[in-house]
Amino acid sequence: MAAEAARQAFRGRFLHCLPEGGGGYRVEYLEDGVLVVEGARIAALAAAGAAELQGLDLASCIDLGGDLVVPGFVDTHVHAPQLDVMGSHGEQLLEWLERYTFPAEARFADEAFARVAMADFLDALLCQGTTSAMVYATSHHHATDALFAAAEARRLCLIAGKVLMDRNAPEALRDSAVGGIAESRELIERWHGRGRLAYAVTPRFSITSSPAQLAGAGQLLRDHPGVYLQTHLAENPQEVAAVRELFPEAAHYLDTYDAHGLCTERSVFAHCLHLEAAEIRRLAETGAAVAFCPSSNLFLGSGLFNWQAFAAAEVPVTIASDVGAGTDLSMLGTLVDAYKVCQLGGHALPPLEAFYAITLGNARALGLEARIGTLAPGSDADFLRLNPRDVPLLAGRVAACRDIAEEWFAYQILGDDRLVRETWVAGECRKRDGRLAVGN
Incomplete structure (x- = not known):
């Protein structure tokens, strides 16, 4: 070629x-x-x-x-190891993780399986017209390495990271506060800025990362100013309640990240369905972006995203597939549900605004508008x-x-x-x- x-x-x-x-x-x-x-x-x-x-x-x-x-197309939130759980019946977020997500991700302990699966995932993106994506790997160092290697071979623009989880997850998937950060640092040094690749520090969410691990994630951002941060925020009411119990000292859910320096202009927080007004203001102050995942939110019964509230606060809104709870890798299919969710909120998302969102808009939120979108x-x-x-x-x-x-x-x-x-x-x-x- x-x-x-x-x-x-x-x-x-x-x-x-x-x-x-x-x-x-x-x-x-x-x-x-x-x-x-x-x-x-x-x-x-x-x-x-x-x-x-x-x-x-x-x-x-x-x-x-x-x-x-x-x-x-540009996708700002998608899980590489979750293709095989798409279309799985029932459950809301926390039960979904236990029943479907964690078992699927555990399979990536096998290095040969991980290499093939990561390549298949990227080929599936290409078939749908997605040429740039912000991606979650698994908690396995070798699986994250395989994802980057496959992206480099395809010359894709990829932002990705090893998932950090040192608690409240199956033992086979847990890392440690020290070990997870050390592995992330090694991956940053190997892949960040190499060709069209970039690294995202990736705590799954506050439930599965201890304060020590979140502090380590913040240190990674300070030590490597060009890397990104991706995580989940306020997707489900039960999740929000669990975070409140685990972090009684925090002012709110976002504060569990913000206290460790994880709210920056290079941070993307997925979902953001159940935020307090103070959290939205803080997102705006720090320049962080949110990833609107309509298919996933509807499929898991998590709630409806309030596009207009974020737009009014001047918080950048991106649109993302969130496969595997999302039901379509296609950004076109994702826009179908985005339009319906916005309709329910009294906002008929204009066609060319939606087009902007999955091209230049998503690229802009990632600081990549000079290169993609x-x-x-x-x-x-x-x-x-x-x-x-x-x-x-x-x-x-x-x-x-x-x-x-x-x-x-x-x-x-x-x-x-x-x-x-x-x-x-x-x-x-x-x-x-x-x-x-x-x-x-």
């Missing part, structure tokens, strides 16, 4: 977002445009007429036949070719659409993996016509 990726020009329709000052953005849609890719980066995006005036031979472009090109020149060449003709029900709906916003809404509600005809990562085609084009 290296020779193919040297310089390529594509002619078709293009939709993406560009950042503007003050946290704003604008949507750019080209009905007849040209995208030029050089190596792993986007060199140019322009209207076809303008590109021709600048000397480009339009006859040399790869004709996309009216298909729509968009940036690769857009088709702007200079960004990484991660993009998708969407073909509604491969989804019969969607093809008819799109034919009746009056503008690009209506067309995108049809994609997000009726689309699935068949819609993603091609997935391009760093200038290389990784999925074509329903099959992985390059295997590793």
